[in-house]
Amino acid sequence: MSEKTAITLHINGKDYAIAVEPRRTLADAIREDCGQTGTHIGCEHGVCGACTVIVDDAPVRSCLMFAVQAEGKKIRTVEGLADGDTLHPMQQAFMDNHGLQCGFCTPGFLMLAVGVLEREPDISDEDLIDVLSSNLCRCTGYQNIIKSVRAAAAEMRK
Amino acid sequence: MAEPKNKFIGRSVPRLEDRPLLTGQGRFAADINFPGQWAMRVVRSPLAHGRLKGIDAAAALAMPGVQAVWTFADVAHIPPIPFRLTGLVELEPYQQRVLASEYVRYVGEPVAVVFADDAYIAEDAAEAVELDIELLAPVMNATDEPGPFDDGKRTEPSVIVKSYGDVEAAFKQADSIVTLELSVGRHSGVPLETRGAIGFYNEALGRLEMHGAAKVPHWNRDTMGRMLGRTRDDFQLFEGHVGGGFGIRGEIYPEDVIVCAAALHFKKPIKWIEDRREHLISANHSRQQTHRIRAAIDRQGRILAIDDEFFHDNGAYMRTHAATVPDLAAAMLPGPYRVPAYRATGHIRLTNKTPCGTYRAPGRYESTFVRERLIDAIAANVGVDKVEIRKRNLLPPSAMPYALNLDTLGTHIVYDSGDYALLLDKALERAGWTKLQKEIAKRRANGEKVGAGVAMFVEKSGLGPFDDVRLEVKADGGIELVTGSASVGQGIETAMAQICAETLGVDYATVNVVHGQTDRIGRGLGAFASRVTVMTGEATRRVSERLRAKALTLAAELMQADAEQLDIVDGEIVREGGAGPSMKLSDLAKAKPGELIAEDSFESKHMVYPYGVHVAVVTIDAETGAVTIEKYVMAYDVGRAVNPTLVEGQIAGGLAQGIGGALYEEFLYDESGEPLSVTFADYLMPTAHEVPASSILITEDAPSPLNPLGLKGAGEGGTNPVGAAIASAIDDALQRPGAILTLPVTPQRLRAICRK
Numbered sequence: 079m080s081e082k083t084a085i086t087l088h089i090n091g092k093d094y095a096i097a098v099e100p101r102r103t104l105a106d107a108i109r110e111d112c113g114q115t116g117t118h119i120g121c122e123h124g125v126c127g128a129c130t131v132i133v134d135d136a137p138v139r140s141c142l143m144f145a146v147q148a149e150g151k152k153i154r155t156v157e158g159l160a161d162g163d164t165l166h167p168m169q170q171a172f173m174d175n176h177g178l179q180c181g182f183c184t185p186g187f188l189m190l191a192v193g194v195l196e197r198e199p200d201i202s203d204e205d206l207i208d209v210l211s212s213n214l215c216r217c218t219g220y221q222n223i224i225k226s227v228r229a230a231a232a233e234m235r236k
Numbered sequence: 237m238a239e240p241k242n243k244f245i246g247r248s249v250p251r252l253e254d255r256p257l258l259t260g261q262g263r264f265a266a267d268i269n270f271p272g273q274w275a276m277r278v279v280r281s282p283l284a285h286g287r288l289k290g291i292d293a294a295a296a297l298a299m300p301g302v303q304a305v306w307t308f309a310d311v312a313h314i315p316p317i318p319f320r321l322t323g324l325v326e327l328e329p330y331q332q333r334v335l336a337s338e339y340v341r342y343v344g345e346p347v348a349v350v351f352a353d354d355a356y357i358a359e360d361a362a363e364a365v366e367l368d369i370e371l372l373a374p375v376m377n378a379t380d381e382p383g384p385f386d387d388g389k390r391t392e393p394s395v396i397v398k399s400y401g402d403v404e405a406a407f408k409q410a411d412s413i414v415t416l417e418l419s420v421g422r423h424s425g426v427p428l429e430t431r432g433a434i435g436f437y438n439e440a441l442g443r444l445e446m447h448g449a450a451k452v453p454h455w456n457r458d459t460m461g462r463m464l465g466r467t468r469d470d471f472q473l474f475e476g477h478v479g480g481g482f483g484i485r486g487e488i489y490p491e492d493v494i495v496c497a498a499a500l501h502f503k504k505p506i507k508w509i510e511d512r513r514e515h516l517i518s519a520n521h522s523r524q525q526t527h528r529i530r531a532a533i534d535r536q537g538r539i540l541a542i543d544d545e546f547f548h549d550n551g552a553y554m555r556t557h558a559a560t561v562p563d564l565a566a567a568m569l570p571g572p573y574r575v576p577a578y579r580a581t582g583h584i585r586l587t588n589k590t591p592c593g594t595y596r597a598p599g600r601y602e603s604t605f606v607r608e609r610l611i612d613a614i615a616a617n618v619g620v621d622k623v624e625i626r627k628r629n630l631l632p633p634s635a636m637p638y639a640l641n642l643d644t645l646g647t648h649i650v651y652d653s654g655d656y657a658l659l660l661d662k663a664l665e666r667a668g669w670t671k672l673q674k675e676i677a678k679r680r681a682n683g684e685k686v687g688a689g690v691a692m693f694v695e696k697s698g699l700g701p702f703d704d705v706r707l708e709v710k711a712d713g714g715i716e717l718v719t720g721s722a723s724v725g726q727g728i729e730t731a732m733a734q735i736c737a738e739t740l741g742v743d744y745a746t747v748n749v750v751h752g753q754t755d756r757i758g759r760g761l762g763a764f765a766s767r768v769t770v771m772t773g774e775a776t777r778r779v780s781e782r783l784r785a786k787a788l789t790l791a792a793e794l795m796q797a798d799a800e801q802l803d804i805v806d807g808e809i810v811r812e813g814g815a816g817p818s819m820k821l822s823d824l825a826k827a828k829p830g831e832l833i834a835e836d837s838f839e840s841k842h843m844v845y846p847y848g849v850h851v852a853v854v855t856i857d858a859e860t861g862a863v864t865i866e867k868y869v870m871a872y873d874v875g876r877a878v879n880p881t882l883v884e885g886q887i888a889g890g891l892a893q894g895i896g897g898a899l900y901e902e903f904l905y906d907e908s909g910e911p912l913s914v915t916f917a918d919y920l921m922p923t924a925h926e927v928p929a930s931s932i933l934i935t936e937d938a939p940s941p942l943n944p945l946g947l948k949g950a951g952e953g954g955t956n957p958v959g960a961a962i963a964s965a966i967d968d969a970l971q972r973p974g975a976i977l978t979l980p981v982t983p984q985r986l987r988a989i990c991r992k
Contacts, residue, residue: 099356101356102356109266109267114260115260115262115264115266115267116259116260116261116262117260118264118266118428118429118479119266120428120429120430120512121512121915121916122511122512123512123915123916123917125915125916125917126428126512126916128428155260156258156259156260157259157260159259159260160259165255165258165259169258169259172254172258173250173251173254173255173258174250176251176881176882176884176885178254178257178258179480179725179726179727179885179889180257180427180428180429180477180478180479180480180481180724180725181253181254181257181258181262181477181479181725182262182264182427182428182429182477182479182480182725183428183479184257184258185260188258207924207925208925210923210924211923211924211925211926212923213923214428214916214921214923215428215892216425216426216427216428216480216482216889216892216893216921217428217480217725217885217889218885218888218889218892219888219889219890219891219892219927219930219954220892220923220924220927221888221927221929221930222885222888223924224924
């Protein structure tokens, strides 16, 4: 154990002044210290991607980053996707295409897909499946997730 | 499917569950917090087998923020965790205590727990707890000769025998006998949400609470209540969102009992959230069986008898499912075929590995693999193709209902309805089988290793014996359906709302379905065995009819009309034909406060039996041992699909898990019992790369005669025959019948087979 450091996390446009140990993961800080529990923890070793958030416009596994490393960076989580009652096209596409069942992996897939499509709106189907294969889902068998992301990609290009 | 006339049943309406899950507002176990809570961390055995001689917690207790450490002495008053299903008396001595006492029997077994101010401190302190364990030799193979397993116990606590007909006589008369030895690897459900439980003693109400409940909250409340001396009134379980179930989540585990006991003892909220390594070594494993099977056949390849002896590796203890998995394997093995005489001898064996329970299509994933491999072997023996041999042996529709003369889960197995040959034809047509065979032959001639496989199966679903529901129209127009079932993410809220809305005459989106809350309804059986749509669904239809009749009677009075002339359409009570004044159901609820409430139940002694066909096409890379699934077709007759999109979702998701068990997922151990599959880097679950786009054909040719809607459960048919279908396709690709005898067909195994 060691002393806590005061840092400020900038999440979904809001500042959270928190004190964390250097070893505290970004995932734990987002969830426990900032109360944003939409980001889920599925493996804590960077394989499942349930904890994916967008840090400075890139999808990041928040279990593999320390909270102190995220200071001064712009963090986006699933809570920041919708615009009031209006869902983000990605959220809407998951709803329209039955892209979720239990919903545990969903925030990670949403942030992964949004992060990638914002950088690469015309991503090829092959590359898209490459990207989506970096997260795990245990319920859907992925086909409806792929369908959802393709539908959202078309919507986001409009 | 014909376009349904219904507004809701049979329609792929959007799910009611989705919005909170998409916006980060879900409430999974780890999202639940109480002020002043302590975090619990489990100290687990690092050895597969040993005598526990001492635990030194002094260093842990001296760490700042550590509140307490419990060992067996602190929980000695708590009895072992009882059986929920198939609880044979002779298995009871093998139940697991919540903490190890004299022996440790698998890596991951809880031996102590640390309570601390937060999870980081608890984890540090758990590492500081010193264990003195005298190493003993582990038992690692369930097929070894049975022997001692500590304390006068045996590695073979029981042998299940299920049989009918004269097996010996059939083998004497046989024209030929086909024999195989087949194994299925150890794997499991592995939901994306790890387990978690929060115990809270609510002093204001004098009530113990457990949050993070799943699957079977009422049974767990009643059972843990008995273990801890609580009554059903002062102990309640609360289900939030559940991140996947698949059979393994929501059973009573040691950790659930300890958080409740500790919350009661310390009068502090106790939160336990498992990490992934813990999950992979301590939550239920499943599936590991070795079968030695033989069939007596005639010249045409018709089955005269099947005799199967199998060895079920249950790991170190008998958990809540007791003999369920081997029992189902034995009872469901005959499948869709006529088997005049049958005998299954299932050896329940203990080893120094993680204990086992059910996993989606429990016992059937295993025995379908075994049976369908046997059918393929029979085809090879008599020299006919794999489709023809199945047609020769299928039960005809005229045999329905078909009593199998076997029991499982306390019910007689009676296939309620089915036209197996029709579904086989439909599946082959969907797969373009004839054209496919020609294409495969051409590609093979060009040197490609490509092949097609078929597997058939009968599933079971709708396990009773009862389900209760309560339905109320509230004064604000909201409709509340309270059930005793549970959600594991499968869409129960939507499906129940559809059945209620259709029957009552309201919009499904106005129906709020309550589940998993033990304080809201007296009893309930939860979500397992593909039971909810059938059992809770029929109870929902009944209560909706009852409430509708009640509403119309009350409205008739106010509207000065005959109840028979009234109807409910979109939540509005109208005269038939639509003429004259009408009344909103919510206004009726306001006018008659507290009266628009009804309760009803559905009881059933028999399960209902959906059935299916899977067709797989694979290519093989003999150099790397990689298998690529090119095409996958699944035909499943579910009697009646309440929401076809959700049924397809179940089937597609089931396929991914089936592929995992067929090609990738395996809990491996070294000789000392050290688990080797403890991260997602070693335990390989299929990703979007490995799961192919599949084609799903839902049919409704054989509605169940056992409930008016004709419902059968759809949760397990995507998983059941996947190992069988892929093995059959790989054999075909290799042009070597019987090449695949072991699942999963990992690259290493397939390369070895290719080099033989």
